[in-house]
Amino acid sequence: xxxxxxxxxxxxxxxxxxxxxxxxxxxxxxxxxxxxxxxxxxxxxxxxxxxxxxxxxxxxxxxxxxxxxxxxxxxxxxxxxxxxxxxxx
Amino acid sequence: xxxxxxxxxxxxxxxxxxxxxxxxxxxxxxxxxxxxxxxxxxxxxxxxxxxxxxxxxxxxxxxxxxxxxxxxxxxxxxxxxxxxxxxxx
Numbered sequence: 001x002x003x004x005x006x007x008x009x010x011x012x013x014x015x016x017x018x019x020x021x022x023x024x025x026x027x028x029x030x031x032x033x034x035x036x037x038x039x040x041x042x043x044x045x046x047x048x049x050x051x052x053x054x055x056x057x058x059x060x061x062x063x064x065x066x067x068x069x070x071x072x073x074x075x076x077x078x079x080x081x082x083x084x085x086x087x088x089x
Numbered sequence: 090x091x092x093x094x095x096x097x098x099x100x101x102x103x104x105x106x107x108x109x110x111x112x113x114x115x116x117x118x119x120x121x122x123x124x125x126x127x128x129x130x131x132x133x134x135x136x137x138x139x140x141x142x143x144x145x146x147x148x149x150x151x152x153x154x155x156x157x158x159x160x161x162x163x164x165x166x167x168x169x170x171x172x173x174x175x176x177x178x
Binding site: 037038039040041044045047048052060063064065066067078080081082084 | 126127128129130133134136137141149152153154155156167169170171173
């Protein structure tokens, strides 16, 4: 099995990403949920709904936050990021 | 110094909470930034702006996520939460 599945959270409904996480776990032992900006809240929702309703034994290994610089020279801006590492026992 | 300062993030401008975190560090060695629901993204922004612009040596000790149940019996709903533990060296 691969060890590096990633699910990027955007503006679709939460359940679309919950499905993506569950599918990713069929291919890998650990899944990283990644988001930027306003989608950070949704990323936490996706993890919590997945754990509560579908994969009770899923483990949140690590949550890390950071900043990414987006845009061209002269028009740069900082965007907050989150990466939530999940695994199954 | 107290060891348990908490800053709750709501819908004010980010810099209001950045100021609150910096002030809290004058009273304590560690500060917990807490948020629920849509304010989770703002909590990450507050931590990143504080670190990048005001307290370069601040350490993110731990980020934890969870679910809180809000509302009365018969009208309960789940809300995602985040707690970001910060300290200074």
